Amino acid sequence: MHPFAYTRVSDTREALGAGRRGGRYIAGGTTLVDLMRETVERPETLVDISGLPLREVTATERGGLRIGALVRMAEAAAHPKVRALYPVISQALELSASAQLRNMATIGGNIMQRTRCTYFRDVTADCNKREPGSGCAALHGHNRSHAILGASDHCVATHPSDVAVAFAALEATVHLLGPDGERRVPFAGFLLRPGSTPNREQALQTGELIQAVEIPAHPRPLKSGYLKVRDRQSYEFALTSAAVALHLRGGVIREARVAAGGVGTVPWKLPAVEKHLVGERPSEALWAAAAAKAADGARPLQHNRFKVDLLSRTVERQLRIVGGTR
Numbered sequence: 001m002h003p004f005a006y007t008r009v010s011d012t013r014e015a016l017g018a019g020r021r022g023g024r025y026i027a028g029g030t031t032l033v034d035l036m037r038e039t040v041e042r043p044e045t046l047v048d049i050s051g052l053p054l055r056e057v058t059a060t061e062r063g064g065l066r067i068g069a070l071v072r073m074a075e076a077a078a079h080p081k082v083r084a085l086y087p088v089i090s091q092a093l094e095l096s097a098s099a100q101l102r103n104m105a106t107i108g109g110n111i112m113q114r115t116r117c118t119y120f121r122d123v124t125a126d127c128n129k130r131e132p133g134s135g136c137a138a139l140h141g142h143n144r145s146h147a148i149l150g151a152s153d154h155c156v157a158t159h160p161s162d163v164a165v166a167f168a169a170l171e172a173t174v175h176l177l178g179p180d181g182e183r184r185v186p187f188a189g190f191l192l193r194p195g196s197t198p199n200r201e202q203a204l205q206t207g208e209l210i211q212a213v214e215i216p217a218h219p220r221p222l223k224s225g226y227l228k229v230r231d232r233q234s235y236e237f238a239l240t241s242a243a244v245a246l247h248l249r250g251g252v253i254r255e256a257r258v259a260a261g262g263v264g265t266v267p268w269k270l271p272a273v274e275k276h277l278v279g280e281r282p283s284e285a286l287w288a289a290a291a292a293k294a295a296d297g298a299r300p301l302q303h304n305r306f307k308v309d310l311l312s313r314t315v316e317r318q319l320r321i322v323g324g325t326r
């Protein structure tokens with residue numbers, strides 16, 4: 001581990017000042033400390049923000065929910081409002097990491113976590129994300145776990161977060177605070193596809209701090225859930241996953257929100273699937289026809305062709321679980 005300075009801040013003004021001077025924010029530290037140990041990350045200064053007042057889950061005036069950036073994964077998963085209104089969020093969190101990690105890691109840190117591409121963590125391998133311009137060892141290496149959607153010639157790594165898939169499905173907004181004040185970024189624009197700059201992963205400006213993630217109001221009742229397909233039953237990242245939320249009235253699907261994980265360089269919203277569902281009545285045939293559109297535009301690599309079919313089957317199964325059939 002490279003030497004670094006450590007400072008703990010107690011208010012946001014102090015945090016922003018340290019962030020503006022190039023300090024790296026740290027809270028749970030469950031990703032960053034690992035990467036520092038492996039010398040993938042070499043921050044000169046860590047700014048500990050875990051004492052900031054960003055640990056509340058609150059209902060918004062608009063009928064949605066605001067989850068503070070420093071709420072622990074386990075706290076968010078167990079929160080009565082989250083469980084009641086958005087089970088898809090609770091389930092995505094509970095299927096992530098391990099109990100110990102969920103007790104430490106925060107919501108803000110979760111959406112900021114970096115890829116689990118093994119070449120990214122191997123400092124002897126070529127990796128444009130870690131070292132821009134060095135190449136991408138995964139393109140012609142072992143790429144079974146990599147992306148089939150949203151990749152570029154510069155990077156094919158997936159985003160590892162589960163709850164980010166639920167946030168993408170529910171069209172959340174990220175609340176940021178920076179030297180120029182507050183701003184809100186739609187979740188769809190917060191995590192960036194790699195393009196030619198895979199080292200740039202979020203739409204954050206220097207010194208900006210995540211304050212909260214806001215879930216907008218959706219028509220109620222909203223049935224929702226998260227399905228994760230992986231090589232083993234716990235403590236494993238998704239090969240594919242599906243976050244589904246449906247609002248039915250009079251036996252007809254009035255609203256559909258669907259996103260996939262484990263397949264994209266960012267959590268992958270599925271508008272073609274959503275469009276196919278709205279205005280229809282649940283049926284086995286509907287789930288199959290909608291899910292058949294899930295992998296539209298996929299460009300698999302040598303070792304992950306299986307994900308194309310697996311993605312459609314994951315989405316179909318989760319539509320059936322959430323929407324039922326008649």
Ligand code: SF4
Pocket residue numbers: 115117118119120126127128129130135136137138139154155156157198
């Ligand atoms: Fe690096 Fe991305 Fe290639 Fe993995 S896929 S080696 S993270 S550039």
